[in-house]
Amino acid sequence: MANIPAGDFKKGIKVLIDGDPCEMLECQFVKPGKGQALYHTRMRNLLKGSLVQKTFRSGDSLESADVHRGEGEYSYRDSTGYVFMDKESFEQYSLPAEVVEDDMRFLMEGSPVNLLFW
Template sequence: MKISGVDIRPGNIIEYEGGIWRAVKIQHTQPGKGGAYMQVELKNLIDGRKNNVRFRSAETVERVRLDTKDFQYLYAEGDQLVFMDKDTYEQVHLPKDLIGEPAAFLQDGMDVIMELHEERPISVQLPDQIEATIVEADAVVKGQTASSSYKPAILDNGVRVMVPPHITSGTRIVVDVYEQTYVRRAD
């Protein structure tokens, strides 16, 4: 589906210079002289390159629709992650860097959504929040005010997050996967 260059929004997947790109940031600019344009920061979904491109209103780009499929995370094998198609039970091996930092939050048996372009995996979406256990938390510093004083803690997956002073080692908490931040204490 063709769209105008100024209609690109963050999160849109477009075909540009023979590659598949995701619009990360956009900025609409209207200079004093000349026509308005859209400054778009693109990220290549195949090799991870970034590119800044100006699109004028007269230019059109091809918007790409990705297929989504339910998969289940099985295990890590070296720098590869193994997922299983929940419909066909077929296993797919993907490199860890396709997911990036959120890969640390993968748990055995976790349901994920895989985005595919022409049957080829492009990205993996994890749940927004997961439960994790604190394995190490710093002691509370006496005299610190309770308002907005957070302390560092390490989760069972090795990720470091800032938590409120009342959270201790062994506590189960809910963590935002993409922001890597404390949300609340787990029930």
């Protein structure tokens, strides 16, 4: 993946933080009286949903994350977990029960879902 220098940080970019994909929600440029410029960022971890706040120096860079979203459909449950189908390519993806168990009580077979591919 390509590295994104701190000067190119902006709202909406997807980067890797500690191996997890994150979406940048906010980036503030701060130039103190002395020293290097700083970038205060707020990001959402796309896997866990948690907020991450980090400060970077002007010479730092982050690895971009290859993340895209798609429309899907909940198909069925099998012995290994839950199966979802990508509506565009018709590929099926199986997710372990512990990853999606909390949200499954709201879905019925055939329900539309938003898929995050990483």
